[in-house]
Amino acid sequence: MLALLFILFAGLGIGCALAVVAQRNPLYSAISLVGVFISLACLYVMLAAPFIAAVQVIVYAGAIMVLVVFVIMLLNVEQEERRRPRLKFLVPAAIVLSAILIAEVAFILVSVQEFRVSPNSTASNVGLTASIGSQLFTRYLLPFEITSILLLMAIVGAMTLARRGGMLSPAARVIPGTQQFPLSMVDPNAAPDDLRAVETESSEEAARLLGITDFRNQSKRD
Amino acid sequence: METAIDIALKLVAITVAFTVVLLIVAYTVLAERRVLGFIQGRLGPNRVGYGGILQPFADLLKFILKEDIVPDKSTRFIYFLAPVIATMAALMTMIVYPFGPEITIPFTSITIPLVIARFDVGLLYVLGITSIGVYGIMLAGWSSNNKYSLMGGLRSSAQMISYELALGLSLIGVIILAGTLDLAQIVERQSGWHGFRWLIFFNPLGFIVYLIAAIAETNRVPFDLPEAETELVAGFHTEYSAMKFALFFLAEYINMFTVSMLATTLFLGGWNVPFAEDIFGRGTFLFGLVSAIGFLVKVIFFLFIYIWLRGTLPRFRFDQLMDFGWKILLPLALLSIFITATLVFLFPNI
Numbered sequence: 328m329l330a331l332l333f334i335l336f337a338g339l340g341i342g343c344a345l346a347v348v349a350q351r352n353p354l355y356s357a358i359s360l361v362g363v364f365i366s367l368a369c370l371y372v373m374l375a376a377p378f379i380a381a382v383q384v385i386v387y388a389g390a391i392m393v394l395v396v397f398v399i400m401l402l403n404v405e406q407e408e409r410r411r412p413r414l415k416f417l418v419p420a421a422i423v424l425s426a427i428l429i430a431e432v433a434f435i436l437v438s439v440q441e442f443r444v445s446p447n448s449t450a451s452n453v454g455l456t457a458s459i460g461s462q463l464f465t466r467y468l469l470p471f472e473i474t475s476i477l478l479l480m481a482i483v484g485a486m487t488l489a490r491r492g493g494m495l496s497p498a499a500r501v502i503p504g505t506q507q508f509p510l511s512m513v514d515p516n517a518a519p520d521d522l523r524a525v526e527t528e529s530s531e532e533a534a535r536l537l538g539i540t541d542f543r544n545q546s547k548r549d
Numbered sequence: 550m551e552t553a554i555d556i557a558l559k560l561v562a563i564t565v566a567f568t569v570v571l572l573i574v575a576y577t578v579l580a581e582r583r584v585l586g587f588i589q590g591r592l593g594p595n596r597v598g599y600g601g602i603l604q605p606f607a608d609l610l611k612f613i614l615k616e617d618i619v620p621d622k623s624t625r626f627i628y629f630l631a632p633v634i635a636t637m638a639a640l641m642t643m644i645v646y647p648f649g650p651e652i653t654i655p656f657t658s659i660t661i662p663l664v665i666a667r668f669d670v671g672l673l674y675v676l677g678i679t680s681i682g683v684y685g686i687m688l689a690g691w692s693s694n695n696k697y698s699l700m701g702g703l704r705s706s707a708q709m710i711s712y713e714l715a716l717g718l719s720l721i722g723v724i725i726l727a728g729t730l731d732l733a734q735i736v737e738r739q740s741g742w743h744g745f746r747w748l749i750f751f752n753p754l755g756f757i758v759y760l761i762a763a764i765a766e767t768n769r770v771p772f773d774l775p776e777a778e779t780e781l782v783a784g785f786h787t788e789y790s791a792m793k794f795a796l797f798f799l800a801e802y803i804n805m806f807t808v809s810m811l812a813t814t815l816f817l818g819g820w821n822v823p824f825a826e827d828i829f830g831r832g833t834f835l836f837g838l839v840s841a842i843g844f845l846v847k848v849i850f851f852l853f854i855y856i857w858l859r860g861t862l863p864r865f866r867f868d869q870l871m872d873f874g875w876k877i878l879l880p881l882a883l884l885s886i887f888i889t890a891t892l893v894f895l896f897p898n899i
Contacts, residue, residue, distance in 0.1 A: 354691065358627070361684065368677075381673035389680025390710070393687070397706050400691045400699065455669050456730050 333373060340366035357396050364388040376454030562665050563644070570643060573845070574802045575605035581856045588860035612795035620694060620788045627692035632789065632796035635685025639803035642678045645671040646810045647733045648844055649820045652837030663820075663841055664733055671732040672724065675811060676717060679766065683709045685800065686768075686775065686785050693788035701784025704867065705775035709766060711874040716762035718882035722755035722889035723748055723815045726899070736819030744826055747818040751892065751899065754885035756816045758878055760854075763808040765874065767801065770859040774867055809851035813844060820844040 343362035350356045364387045371380035453459075463471050527533040579594070579601060586593025595601040619628065649663035668674050683706055690702015726748055727735040739746050749756045765772040776784030786797045813819060822843035829836040865873070893899060 354627070358684075358688070361681075365681075377668060377670045378673070381670045381677050384677035385673065385680055389677060389683070389713075393680070393683055393706055393710060396684070396687055397703065397710075400687065400703060456673075 329373065336366045336369040354396065354399050357392060357399060361388050361392050378454060378456045378459050558661065559665065566643060566648065566665060570806060574806055577802055577852050579604050584856045585860050612792055615791040617791040617793065622694045623788065624692040627688050631685050631689035631692060632793045634688065635682060635800040636796045638678050638682035638685060639800040639807065642675045642807045645674055645732055646814060647736050647819060649837050649841035651832065652834055653832060655834050663837065667731060667733050670730050672720065672730040680713060682804065689789065690785040695788050697781045698785050698787045701775045701781050705768060705785060708772065708774060708870060711871060712762045712765040715758055715874060715878040715882045716766055719755045719758035719762060719885060720815065721886050722752040725889050725893055726751055732814050736814060736821065739818040740821050744818065744821040744823045747816065749816040752885060752889050754881060754888065758882045758885060759812060762878060763812065767804045767808055769805065769855055771862040771864050772870065773864060774870060777864060805852060805855055806848065809848045812851055813847040817847050
């Protein structure tokens with residue numbers, strides 16, 4: 328029974344993984360990747376690691392891949408065209424590297440004859456939430472905190488990159504009814520130090536307040 | 550032999566649970582139309598059967614008999630896959646909820662728990678499957694090859710990602726108080742004080758945040774921007790007809806139901822009915838029956854709140870939606886974690 332389920336989920340995982348690479352449409356690849364993550368989660372459950380399985384689904388399938396699909400949909404990425412590879416030397420390099428990988432796998436299959444660890448997975452409670460939690464917050468507290476700080480740095484970095492230049496002030500964010508100007512037209516130095524929200528009747532007046540002199544000409548050219 | 554009986558019992562449990570849930574879901578649709586009619590000063594559907602009691606079956610028949618139209622330029626495979634994902638993800642969470650305590654069937658010695666499957670990570674399982682459900686809506690919006698559908702799909706995914714954070718964080722207070730992720734154990738923890746030791750009394754802020762975020766997660770009024778009919782025709786399911794539309798419709802109502810079940814399980818004591826244990830005694834059949842009915846009554850109370858909100862509140866604007874999710878709900882959820890953690894630290898035996 329367990330072997331049958333393993334074959335099912337492993338086959339599903341490998342099939343989806345091949346589809347990720349083979350598909351020409353990026354959205355199909357993304358969906359196949361979700362399939363890979365879900366079949367991996369099923370395998371984790373069979374290995375008596377339910378916490379890892381749940382986190383796999385929540386983080387990878389539920390959060391990261393949703394963002395990827397979101398971006399593909401937003402940009403409306405077209406089907407990738409089949410073209411000649413530009414860097415010709417990569418082809419033999421890939422063949423050599425894959426040969427080495429296959430040799431390694433074959434070596435492991437031949438040399439490892441028996442399992443050192445008993446595959447009887449139900450006996451241990453290593454994969455259960457309570458044991459992971461207590462280990463994470465006692466013995467591995469420092470790596471855990473360092474990882475959190477790393478993630479925080481990534482968030483702050485992304486914010487900084489996204490908001491660099493361009494932004495006039497917090498008051499100038501886009502709300503319905505607000506005028507929007509191309510970034511190239513706006514001179515941040517022209518804004519006064521004490522920025523505040525000002526209501527104007529027309530686009531021309533708003534442009535004058537922002538220090539844009541040739542508003543009409545610019546918008547025609549755009 | 551033992552395993553064969555186990556599997557047979559599980560199959561019976563699954564069939565019974567799903568039938569009961571789908572029946573309640575079908576009648577939620579009817580109740581919604583009747584209650585909305587009452588709120589808006591009109592009658593609502595009352596012609597099919599006595600007082601409209603057969604209306605859900607008439608609707609189902611109509612869904613089956615209608616012509617199924619597939620847009621010419623749609624991406625066919627994904628177009629067919631999307632409603633399946635939505636419905637499957639909605640149904641799959643049903644198996645971890647404890648509908649009642651262990652009961653003994655009268656005149657036999659067979660004891661069965663009124664829960665289909667018990668996981669060590671039941672709560673995380675629910676969150677994971679719920680997050681898979683987003684794909685149904687997103688892919689439906691993309692594959693229809695329609696601008697309204699695409700806008701609906703994009704809005705829905707942005708909204709669900711934003712509110713999932715507040716939803717997940719609002720549940721952490723419960724996890725701290727209960728000390729487990731297993732839903733059956735969380736309910737057991739709430740059975741003290743004559744069945745009144747509900748976690749809502751220890752974590753009211755988390756409950757409020759959860760309730761709001763859950764409404765946003767199920768795309769219901771006032772957070773129904775993905776299908777705002779005044780702007781987007783019908784949003785992500787504009788191009789869907791007949792049974793495929795019915796599947797989306799079903800998924801939405803099942804999601805309402807499961808979200809209400811989660812609220813009941815985590816905050817309102819699950820199947821714990823006050824004083825039921827004192828009257829009937831633990832483990833008797835009557836106790837199990839009363840508890841299961843109590844559970845369903847609490848769930849139906851939440852479903853009524855959903856309908857009530859739909860009848861009374863206007864829709865959010867999109868920027869208001871994002872501001873509310875990130876700037877109000879998320880900090881409130883963090884505050885609820887802080888308060889609960891302090892409470893548990895000061896009174897470890899709470």
